[in-house]
Amino acid sequence: MTTSQPLLQVNQLTKLYAPGKGCEDISFDLYPGEVLGIVGESGSGKSTLLTSLSARLAPNSGDVLYLNRENNWLNLYELSETDRRYLLRTEWGVVHQHARDGLRMGVSAGANIGERLMAVGERHYGKIRSKGLQWMEDVELDVSRIDDKPSTYSGGMQQRLQIARNLVTHPRVVFMDEPTGGLDVSVQARLLDLLRTLVTEMNLAVIIVTHDLAVARLLAQRLIVMRHGKIVETGLTDQVLDDPQHEYTQLLVSSVLTP
Numbered sequence: 001m002t003t004s005q006p007l008l009q010v011n012q013l014t015k016l017y018a019p020g021k022g023c024e025d026i027s028f029d030l031y032p033g034e035v036l037g038i039v040g041e042s043g044s045g046k047s048t049l050l051t052s053l054s055a056r057l058a059p060n061s062g063d064v065l066y067l068n069r070e071n072n073w074l075n076l077y078e079l080s081e082t083d084r085r086y087l088l089r090t091e092w093g094v095v096h097q098h099a100r101d102g103l104r105m106g107v108s109a110g111a112n113i114g115e116r117l118m119a120v121g122e123r124h125y126g127k128i129r130s131k132g133l134q135w136m137e138d139v140e141l142d143v144s145r146i147d148d149k150p151s152t153y154s155g156g157m158q159q160r161l162q163i164a165r166n167l168v169t170h171p172r173v174v175f176m177d178e179p180t181g182g183l184d185v186s187v188q189a190r191l192l193d194l195l196r197t198l199v200t201e202m203n204l205a206v207i208i209v210t211h212d213l214a215v216a217r218l219l220a221q222r223l224i225v226m227r228h229g230k231i232v233e234t235g236l237t238d239q240v241l242d243d244p245q246h247e248y249t250q251l252l253v254s255s256v257l258t259p
């Protein structure tokens, strides 16, 4: 469900490594509860855009404005590095394609979840433990494995843990980069189902990068189609996929382009 006030405003964001490589002149708004998909073939700049949006890669130019919990607009790249990191640990979440990039592999599953709670001020061990257990249940992980390290988990289980670690603080915006990429098809399907349920129940605003149009169709209400770093088409997911206007989107949808 959307309201008239966006959560995120992106204005002419540019991060180029070379002409056409990176992302260029990207503008859009993200509303509370909205899932926005970014699609395009490999090398079109999806990951560069996502990392710039999520305070992990300074752009060459342009702004990312975020309306925080206190109803103040923050200009992301005018904040101090410390404030940006704080935002990433609290009001924002990042789900990486490879769970090991988003987990601490050397500490237990429970600690991976608890750490984010501590970042928002929770100090009570019993509460941290019980929230950890509850979140493991919510993402359908075996709670008896709360003290095991994620390195002993399967890929699909690690991804579930990464999702729990991110969502435990009830973030307002979650950035996801190919969250089901690299998993078996059957594991992918269950994870997608779980993600869809959580996103709806928590009314999360999500920006998800995927080269998989089926994933985009399942999760995203709106799509941005990228090519050579630029937006070539944007609109409601069903409209873009069922009635693509741009020639490139038509090729992408007809699977002529291999992702």
Ligand SMILES: Nc1ncnc2c1ncn2[C@@H]1O[C@H](COP(=O)(O)OP(=O)(O)OP(=O)(O)O)[C@@H](O)[C@H]1O
Binding pocket: 017, 020, 021, 022, 040, 041, 042, 043, 044, 045, 046, 047, 048, 049, 211
């Ligand atoms: N650190 C970097 N240094 C130089 N060039 C880079 C760097 N990161 C990305 N690029 C280039 O920028 C372009 C966009 O890459 P990006 O990873 O954003 O694309 P993508 O759409 O996410 O691709 P994929 O789906 O394969 O992950 C590519 O040409 C890539 O080679």
